[in-house]
Structures are given as C-alpha cells and as structure tokens.
Amino acid sequence: MNRRASGIQPKRRGDRSAFWLVAPYVLFFCTFVAYPLAFSLLLVFHRWNIVTPMEWIGLKNFTRLIGDPLFFTSLFNTLVFLGIHIPLQIVVALGFSLLLNSRIRGRGFFRALYFLPVVVSGVAVTILWQQLYSYDYGVLNSLLRLVGLPPVPWLIDSGVAMPSIAIMATWKNVGIYIVLFLVGLQNIPHELYEAASIDGAKPYRQFLHITFPMLNPTIIVIVVLSTIGGFSLFIEPYVLTGGGPMQSTLSGMLYIYNQAFYFGHMGYAATLGFVYALVILTIVLVQRKVIEREPVT
C-alpha cells in the first residue's frame, strides 16, 4: 500500500535524531568491539609479531594449541582458581552481607570499609599482599613464627600459591559481592520471615528455606561474574609470581599476555583468546543450568 495514500508519513526528522543519538555508541562499538573482534578472528589464521608482515598459516595455531601443554596447564590453573575463589567469595560475601544487613552499630562505616579494596588499584593491592606473603620476611609468616607455627610457603610452593592468590583476590573483590547480596537481602519481603516465625521456624530454617532460595538470582549473578572475573585473572600472578612456581599460577590471561606481548605470537594469542571465550561460555551455561531454580514466590 502506498504510504502517502495510507496517510502514514515517515518521521524523517525524528529518524535522524535517533541516528545521532545512537551514533556515539555505534562508533564506540565498531571501534572497540567489532573491529578488534574481527581483527582477532583474522589473526587466528595468521602468524604475526606486529613488526613483520602477517603470514597465513591456516589452522596451525589450533594444531599448536592442541599439543601445547602450557595451554592445558593454564586452563587447569584457572579452573583451580575458580574452584577456590567462587565458593570462598560467596561464603565470605554472604556472611558479611548478613552481618551488615542486621542492625549493628557503625553499619555504614563497615559497608564502606569492606568496599574499599574494590576501588584500590589492583597492582597496589598485589604489592601489599606480596609483602604479607613473603616467605622469609612476610608479615603473615612473622606472625606464625611468633606463635610457634612453621612458616607457610605462600607463593613459593606450587600447591599453595594458587590458593594464596585466590584468598587475595577474594579480599580484593568481596566488597562488590557484599553489595549485591545486600541488595538481594533487602528485596526479600519481610512478610515471609514474619509468617515463618509465626509457624515456629527457627532462624537457620528461615535462612535455609527463605533467604537462600530468594537469593538464588543474586547467586547466579555472582557466580557468573566471578567466573568471568576469574578467567581474567592476570595482575595477581603477573606481579606476585610471574606464573610460577612451576607454572602453578600461570593463568589463562597471563599465558595469552606472554604469548602476545613477550613472544610476539599475536595469532596464537588470539587463538587462545577465542578458545578461552568458548570455555567461559560453556562453563557459564552449565552453571546457569545447575544453579538456576525458580525463586520462592
């Protein structure tokens, strides 16, 4: 049907203003998301060290990845980190948020205090923890010695280094998850607790059957954010251990960084990046499937 005949007039001026409104984002998206993504995809099939011209090598980067023990080491290390970091993060954040949600004196002060590490530079925090973790001269081991306990090889034992980093990362990030849990807690209708109290439910039963199920959406968000954040683990091992001891803290991101910027293997680093993105996607989908339940209504 003819538009003119139908009486529908295109809002030309409105259309143009909409275009200008979205243009900054489109420009940003094209420059910082679409173009780098497309270029990375191109790199996957090339050997390139920034300086010399690109060389087409087909699927060789993938065949290298399959036979690369360090890729599997870095993947394993990252999963170990997630295995420690996520439960620890949830337990600590939930514990503190329950405390901060109750009526205690100085609640506002403590909320700000726990959030403080989130806004401090990651490198500064890492250097601070380096001083705490030092085997011979660290504060933690000095305290252990004071009470007659043997020192812990926080960063120099391949079995202890990654848990040490996970503890540090939890300390650094827990503030943001406390805030998320607090929001979740404050959204739980108070009537549910009142009804449960009338029915004689004890506090731990209220927590188990009201608080925890009602926090399920928050837990999903936290698990997904922690997983993605965990796969981005870089500053901590880069500054603290350089990936050692014995590659036990070589995270995926650190390995990609080394391949790209130390060794100049941009194509291989891009391949690692894509494979890691697929791994993250798979893990997040599985997590959602396992954790997601209908919230109590």
Add this chain to the structure above:
Amino acid sequence: MVLSFCGCAEHRGPAPGGDGRVELIYWPAPNPQEIQLADSVVQEWNRLHPQIHVTMQPIPVSQSTEEVLQAAIAGNTTPDICSNIWPGALREYTRAGGLVALDRFPDFDSVVAARTPADLMAGFRSDDGHYYQVPWKTNPVMMFYNIRMLREAGISAVPRTYAAYLAAGRKVSRDTNGDGQIDVWMGERDIRPLWWQRLFDFYAFYIAASGGKTLFRNGAVAFDNGTAEEVFAFFRECYQEKLFPRTFFQGGDPFTLEMKATHFSGPWEVAQIRKFAPQMSYGVAPLPVPDSAMNPVYTYGDYKNISIFSNTAHPREAWEFVKFLVTAEHDLLLLEITDQIPVRGDLLTNPLFAGYFRRNPTMVEFARQAPFTRNIDAVPDLKEIFDAISQSYEASAVYGKLSPVEAVHDAASRTRAILEWNQ
C-alpha cells in the same frame, strides 16, 4: 655543517626545513644516568652543529625497550637513532626492515675498526652480512662480593670455583639473631620465571663454565650437554643447602642492604652501591666456574648498541651523530656518568681513560673482563627460548623437582620445538 661524504646513500624522506635545519630524534635508555649522559652529548652536539638539531627523548618507560621499539616500528613512530638496542632483538627489527644497514656508509669500517677489535665486531654482523648496529657499551656480568661479610664468615679467598663458592656459602648463610630464620645469605636470584633473569644466571654461568661457548651452534641447540647440567646442579645446590633464599625481595637490593654476600651483576651495580651503600667495602671477581674449567673465565657481555631506524629522513646526519656518540671523549663520559664499559679495545691502554680507572679501581676489573665476553646468539624467538629455559631452571634449580639432566634435556627439547614452530 656540510656533510662531505656524499654518495654513500640517497637522501630519503623530506628535505630539511625552510631554514635548512635538519631535525633528528634520539632515544637513549630511560635510566637517570643515561639520560644525563645523553643530555650532555646532545647539548654539545647542538652547540657544534646548529644545522642538525638533535632532540633527546628517553625511551618511553615500559616493561622493556624491545616492546617499545616493536610498537614504534609497527606504528612508524621510531626515532632516528636509539642507543639501547639489545642484539637479541635486532633480528626482528631487521626482518621488518626497520633498521639502516650502517655499512652502507663509506667510513663505517674505519670508524668501528678504530674502536672495536675486529673479532669482537664480527659477532655483531647480521645473517645477511650487513651491520645494523654499532656496539656501544657492554656490561660484563661478574660476581660482586661483600668483603666484610666474607671476612666475618672466616673466608679469606674469594671463591673462584663452584666447590669454593658452596663451601663459603655454608659459612656465610646463617641465622645471625637467633630467631631461627636465616637472615644472611651467600647469594640470591629472583626466583620468578622471568626469561631475562636467566641471562644473568644460567646464561652467564654457562658461558663461564664452557670456556666462552653460547647456547647455539649454526642456529641449532648446543646446550644439551654436561656443562649446562653442571650449571643447573650448582644453582640447585645453592637452593637446597639454603645458601640462596627461595623468595624474592621487594623494596631494596639485598646486596646493598648487606643481606647477601655475593651478587651477580654488571657494572651498573657500582652506581647503585655508591648511592645506597657508600660505606660498603666490596670487590668484583669473575663468575665461579666448575673446578675443571679453564682460564680465562668468559661471561655474558649484555651489550647495548646504537642503530639508526630506516624511517629516518636523514640517515647521513644520523650517522654523523652516531659517530659523535662513540668518540673517545664521549666514551669517557659514558664511563664517568654511567659506569658502563664502552665497547673499545684500548680502554686500559688509552691515556684518556687512565684517570677514570685510577679513581675507580673496581671498574678496572670490568674493563679486564670486557674482552672475555660473549654476545647473545642471533637466533629467532630468544625470549620464548629463554622462557623455556627459565621454566626448566625453576623446576630443577629452585624447586628440585627435576634432575639437572632432565631439566636440561627438557629445555633443549622445548627450544628445538620453538625453533621448529617459528621457522
């Protein structure tokens, strides 16, 4: 100044500005001493050459000069001249066409022959037969030792062999305040698996133990041998016997803090000691070697050289500036300001330098060591190769998880795989 040796090369790029003045950019290393040196030389040059103006800009601070130069070549933002070129990275720059072949200048041979011995110079020739670098300075890796700490442990002779070093270490490393914790060490190395750290322990010690051999022969792995195993075994012993701490220090150099008795380093350490521990009595000696090793003791030279980048619009003028940088007078300035050794054959015979060495007797040791230094091998992907070596070193020497034989074999296998992959 009119440059009279025309005909050596075409003058590429734009002509000098309207006033006929040529502008050059020079990047020195970003440490305070070299900035001071560069500043002095550039000021003098600009005074003497009003038509060729040089601007000094320290290399932008980054993890390494190599990263910055790679990015600069890729982005076409290189300077005209840089004096912090690590020979190990030169191959990448030349493959990218980033450097000017300096032997195109007719007086190149005479300039370098007057300064650097021919056999040493030959080690800086690239695969294609050209020279892209003027060897500028060397920092022979040697053993600094704290005289007081050795004396207090009852050691009168400086350890020259592995056996002597380990024996001395057993006396030096101890708990001095009775808190059950060793607080004085024989030595210390950064235990993090950082590739470049191996240049100053494994590689320098391999050169010393092998009588001056490097890791590759005709581009193939040549370190899968007993010498490398001996070096790994030596460091393994140092860690197992707690002569070295399994930690890394932040907030101070443990040698200048007098927490360790020996330190493997280049002459730049002299300036550190002068600044942070001027009262400390110390000496410098060649690196310890296996008991069976022969004299003289070689070491890693840690050369840093001068190159001209191919995007310069004024290669001839840049070459004039390079020649100015490497005159005997400026080599003396290099010594005086930075305590680093110019790559020249007459250091101990030229009267120009005599006063400096009289005032700085420690530096005589480095000058004596300089002819017995080795460069880095001209093979591709050195950083990745040293990373592989670093991981084997860590597994064997630091943590004792692999035997030296296994670790050397592992490093050699991985190095072969890296060379094969990157061919």
